[in-house]
Amino acid sequence: MRRPLVAGNWKMYKTAEPAEELARSIVAQVGRDCEVVDVVLCPPFTSLQAVHEALAGTPIALGAQNMHWENEGAFTGEISPAMILTTGCTYVILGHSERRQYFAETDEQVNRKLKAALGAGLSPIVCVGETLQQREAGQIEAVVLGQVQAALQGLSESELLKIALAYEPVWAIGTGRTATPAQAEEVHSLIRTSLHQQYGEGVAGALRIQYGGSVKPENAAELFTQKNIDGGLIGGAALKADSFAAIVKAAC
Ligand code: PGA
Helix, strand or coil, X not given: CCCCEEEXXXXXXXXXXXXXXXXXXXXXHHHHHHHCCEEEEECCHHHHHHHHHHHCCCCCEEEECCCCCCCCCCCXXXXXXXXXXXXXXXXXXXXXXXXXXHCCCCHHHHHHHHHHHHHCCCEEEEEECCCHHHHHCCCXXXXXHHHHHHHHCCCCXXXXXXXXXXXXXXXXXXXXXXXXXXXHHHHHHHHHHHHHHHHCHXXXXXXXXXXXXXXXXXXXXXXXXXXXXXXXXXXXXXXXXXXXXXXXXXXX
């Protein structure tokens, strides 16, 4: 059995003080649900330290939303794996569709970041997903499996076992339009089958695949009980302690 993973992607919301407050309310509301679900909070870089303090001594983990693949260098405006490690992060989100769409992040860069994250001992959450146009053109399989394959290129089996994938159809992110549980499960199952073909049962059976895109307390349980869905990557609904806690509960 795969242990569910529920991560809150706070995107570019919450300065340090409100971030710390939100983290403390989440800790209080999630309570013992963490015993059966891995929970991660991913605030903006400038709030990592504050949230780290709020999470001290709790089983809730801290994650960053992006990073560069080099540990240091002349890369103005970038943050390295070594830097996010100093804030107490143990997870990092890579290749989110907003990074791909607005910051031109490529599959090749996602692969470099993934290797760097693993090298630094971070647990990466790698995002993949098709746009509405690609879905309507019948390209779901080609796009999503292509992204998975490109991201995972050159990784060993032991490295693969340290990552999680997040299937996030771009048309469902922040739109209120969730994939139906059947639509999501169909793609999750495609991903798992392709992992099985390429890497065998060990990796395919163990690798967690989260669903993301307008997950809410009302739809979380039905999504999370699908056979190949192992929790969620939550955006909007992660910004309120009660809705995030209800989503974590739905994964128990
Ligand atoms: P959403 O975002 O839950 O607001 O749709 C999910 C994500 O972008 O990770």
